[in-house]
Amino acid sequence: MNHPPKQAPFCMKSDMVVSSKELPKTDPRVKLIAAKMKKENYQPDALIEILHTAQNAYGYLPKDVLTYITGALHLPPSRVYSTVTFYHFFSLKSKGEHTCLVCTGTACYVKGAQAILNKIETELGLKAGQVTPDNKLGVQVARCIGACGLAPAVVLDDEVEARAVPDDIIKKIRTKTGIV
Amino acid sequence: MNRQELKNIISAEKAKDEINKLKQKICVCCGASCISSGSEEVMKKLNEEIKARGLENEVEVVPTGCMGPCNQGPLVKFLPEYNMYQKVDCSNIQAIVQSQLVDKKPLEDLLLFADSREKPFPDAQEDPFFKKQLKLALKDCGHINPEKIEDYLAHNGYQALDKVLFEMNPEDVIAEVKQSRLRGRGGAGYPTGFKWETVYKYVSDQKYVICNGDEGDPGAFMDRSVLEGNPHRVLEGMAIAAYAVGASKGYAYIRGEYPLAIKRFELAIKQARKLGLVGNNILGTNFSFDIDVRIGAGAFVCGEETALIASIEGKRGTPKPRPPFPAESGLWGKPTLINNVETYAAIAPIINNGGEWYSEIGTPKSAGTKVFALAGKIKYAGLIEVPMGTTLREIVFDIGGGMQSDTEFKAAQTGGPSGGCIPAEHLDVKMDYESLISLGSIMGSGGLIIMDKSSDMVDVARYFMEFCMDESCGKCVPCRVGTRMMHDLLKKICDNKATQLDLDRLEELAVYVKETSLCGLGASAPNPLLSTLRHFKKEYDNRIIQHE
Numbered sequence: 001m002n003h004p005p006k007q008a009p010f011c012m013k014s015d016m017v018v019s020s021k022e023l024p025k026t027d028p029r030v031k032l033i034a035a036k037m038k039k040e041n042y043q044p045d046a047l048i049e050i051l052h053t054a055q056n057a058y059g060y061l062p063k064d065v066l067t068y069i070t071g072a073l074h075l076p077p078s079r080v081y082s083t084v085t086f087y088h089f090f091s092l093k094s095k096g097e098h099t100c101l102v103c104t105g106t107a108c109y110v111k112g113a114q115a116i117l118n119k120i121e122t123e124l125g126l127k128a129g130q131v132t133p134d135n136k137l138g139v140q141v142a143r144c145i146g147a148c149g150l151a152p153a154v155v156l157d158d159e160v161e162a163r164a165v166p167d168d169i170i171k172k173i174r175t176k177t178g179i180v
Numbered sequence: 181m182n183r184q185e186l187k188n189i190i191s192a193e194k195a196k197d198e199i200n201k202l203k204q205k206i207c208v209c210c211g212a213s214c215i216s217s218g219s220e221e222v223m224k225k226l227n228e229e230i231k232a233r234g235l236e237n238e239v240e241v242v243p244t245g246c247m248g249p250c251n252q253g254p255l256v257k258f259l260p261e262y263n264m265y266q267k268v269d270c271s272n273i274q275a276i277v278q279s280q281l282v283d284k285k286p287l288e289d290l291l292l293f294a295d296s297r298e299k300p301f302p303d304a305q306e307d308p309f310f311k312k313q314l315k316l317a318l319k320d321c322g323h324i325n326p327e328k329i330e331d332y333l334a335h336n337g338y339q340a341l342d343k344v345l346f347e348m349n350p351e352d353v354i355a356e357v358k359q360s361r362l363r364g365r366g367g368a369g370y371p372t373g374f375k376w377e378t379v380y381k382y383v384s385d386q387k388y389v390i391c392n393g394d395e396g397d398p399g400a401f402m403d404r405s406v407l408e409g410n411p412h413r414v415l416e417g418m419a420i421a422a423y424a425v426g427a428s429k430g431y432a433y434i435r436g437e438y439p440l441a442i443k444r445f446e447l448a449i450k451q452a453r454k455l456g457l458v459g460n461n462i463l464g465t466n467f468s469f470d471i472d473v474r475i476g477a478g479a480f481v482c483g484e485e486t487a488l489i490a491s492i493e494g495k496r497g498t499p500k501p502r503p504p505f506p507a508e509s510g511l512w513g514k515p516t517l518i519n520n521v522e523t524y525a526a527i528a529p530i531i532n533n534g535g536e537w538y539s540e541i542g543t544p545k546s547a548g549t550k551v552f553a554l555a556g557k558i559k560y561a562g563l564i565e566v567p568m569g570t571t572l573r574e575i576v577f578d579i580g581g582g583m584q585s586d587t588e589f590k591a592a593q594t595g596g597p598s599g600g601c602i603p604a605e606h607l608d609v610k611m612d613y614e615s616l617i618s619l620g621s622i623m624g625s626g627g628l629i630i631m632d633k634s635s636d637m638v639d640v641a642r643y644f645m646e647f648c649m650d651e652s653c654g655k656c657v658p659c660r661v662g663t664r665m666m667h668d669l670l671k672k673i674c675d676n677k678a679t680q681l682d683l684d685r686l687e688e689l690a691v692y693v694k695e696t697s698l699c700g701l702g703a704s705a706p707n708p709l710l711s712t713l714r715h716f717k718k719e720y721d722n723r724i725i726q727h728e
Contacts, residue, residue, distance in 0.1 A: 087477035106399030149250025
């Protein structure tokens with residue numbers, strides 16, 4: 001099975017504290033995060049909830065956003081960074097404009113999820129966790145999306161493809177992203 | 181709202197329900213699986229079709245939770261006849277409506293399992309898939325609209341909460357749960373009543389109740405379906421638990437991968453709060469209980485209770501040594517009760533019907549029913565609920581309809597990465613906590629994956645070991661290092677490069693990791709390996725390089 005490559009830890013000194021560039025306050029995404037933090041009363045225990053909001057808004061967690069949250073919650077950067085990297089759900093890198101999430105839960109494994117991943121690798125040259133250089137498509141694996149009755153399942157941009165067939169998935173990805 | 185007002189609402193809803201019973205009710209499955217197969221589109225089309233025929237006053241279309249046979253979806257059910265249709269799409273709705281509502285007879289060709297059984301059952305309840313099941317936790321799932329509290333109230337919803345608040349004191353509630361012999365449905369099977377009693381006995385200004393909905397096992401979707409199909413039942417169970425142990429605040433920790441379950445549970449809280457069933461002075465009593473949802477962020481280890489608590493506190497989800505147990509010092513150091521979604525779902529019927537009634541279902545040591553998520557190389561995959569002690573053979577061959585064409589049963593995997601594989605010679609094993617342990621597997625949360633001969637058991641062990649290696653939180657050495665070493669050795673065997681020495685080493689390591697890991701993840705990580713070694717030793721031996 002393919003693994004997402006481990007994310008290189010970003011250097012805290014240069015990335016999180018010193019170069020904390022101000023986020024544009026007018027950005028609706030920043031406003032969303034600010035509202036969430038206010039709602040949670042800036043409590044450190046709501047960190048994961050706030051990170052969810054941030055990731056929903058941006059699609060991933062950019063470093064300056066993390067710096068902003070760190071400051072607002074009065075938490076050490078190490079605490080935020082360690083939490084973000086602990087959970088699979090959070091990503092420090094863009095997941096791509098379009099995403100292809102291959103479920104590798106047990107039912108999907110038994111019914112050939114690996115064949116789908118192999119096909120994606122040979123056809124599109126992407127392994128799990130990778131994004132095309134133009135950021136058009138990102139491929140990820142999920143532990144289990146809980147759609148075991150539909151195995152093997154693939155999620156293309158939030159749409160679940162039931163009983164996925166490798167060739168069909170490649171075709172659908174090509175139509176969606178325009179990659180040839 | 182006080183008690184009388186609730187009673188008035190319930191009787192009004194029941195009266196409405198009685199009137200509605202005269203109507204034809206059409207349930208469209210809007211569980212996550214059926215939605216993925218297009219059930220929302222089907223429902224839209226169905227409504228249009230009914231409107232076009234001017235039948236909107238005679239029929240009621242209801243979106244419901246999971247109905248069971250997920251891989252046959254989208255499913256549509258006509259009540260009161262219980263005619264169920266499978267693989268409904270926009271092209272065949274017209275024919276179904278014509279036959280069912282105008283000609284008043286079921287359309288046989290499209291009935292549930294019509295393409296796989298010799299003759300389908302017009303009344304789906306007669307089909308072995310449903311006949312062998314006993315639905316308690318899932319009772320209203322697939323019948324009521326999970327997004328309407330009124331539907332739940334019409335089906336005796338919140339009656340159990342009403343009963344405990346006005347007719348029972350906390351000791352009575354705990355005694356009732358103890359008498360039911362209900363055991364934790366999250367996997368370990370700890371007696372629920374004893375857990376409640378322990379939390380109850382600790383004196384503290386603040387206690388917490390947590391619902392563990394971090395269903396991290398791959399191949400399991402029971403909690404998801406319960407939360408999506410009947411969120412109020414779980415909420416009611418949590419409120420009863422809070423009353424029994426003396427807590428005033430609850431958290432439901434739900435996987436981030438289940439957006440629909442989160443949405444419906446949050447909606448349920450909102451509706452219950454509006455009716456005064458959650459919040460301050462519930463039903464006019466001095467019992468107050470509020471609840472928040474916490475969304476998981478994808479860490480399997482957070483299913484472990486101390487790790488889950490750390491995660492709710494906004495930290496890395498790493499487990500702590502026990503004792504102290506959460507019952508003594510849990511969330512923010514306060515006594516905390518943690519139960520699984522399915523456990524809470526079992527509470528309301530126990531209170532309504534009595535602990536004794538529940539204890540008579542199932543086997544002497546494992547009472548009640550268990551929900552399983554049936555998947556893999558089986559004909560009818562989906563969500564089922566059976567009394568404890570039902571044999572694996574009944575589940576696979578009667579309920580599940582047997583194997584998919586041209587395949588032969590090889591093994592059933594239970595308990596996910598903490599469980600094991602049951603081979604064909606043990607098909608008659610009773611599905612209860614003890615019997616599964618005696619075979620080297622565990623009940624786990626209820627994932628049941630059926631495998632055929634195309635599954636290589638050594639690779640299955642490697643697959644689960646890879647999962648545990650990836651999900652190990654890294655806190656204790658036996659788990660962090662041990663799972664990697666075992667994975668590498670298993671990989672070596674899979675690649676036909678291992679010697680007998682490697683296999684011996686692997687067995688030795690498995691015991692070390694099992695006995696010395698800090699939490700359940702590490703302690704159970706070797707289970708899939710050990711159980712495949714026990715039942716499928718030959719497959720390992722065939723891979724070993726033989727030295728002359």
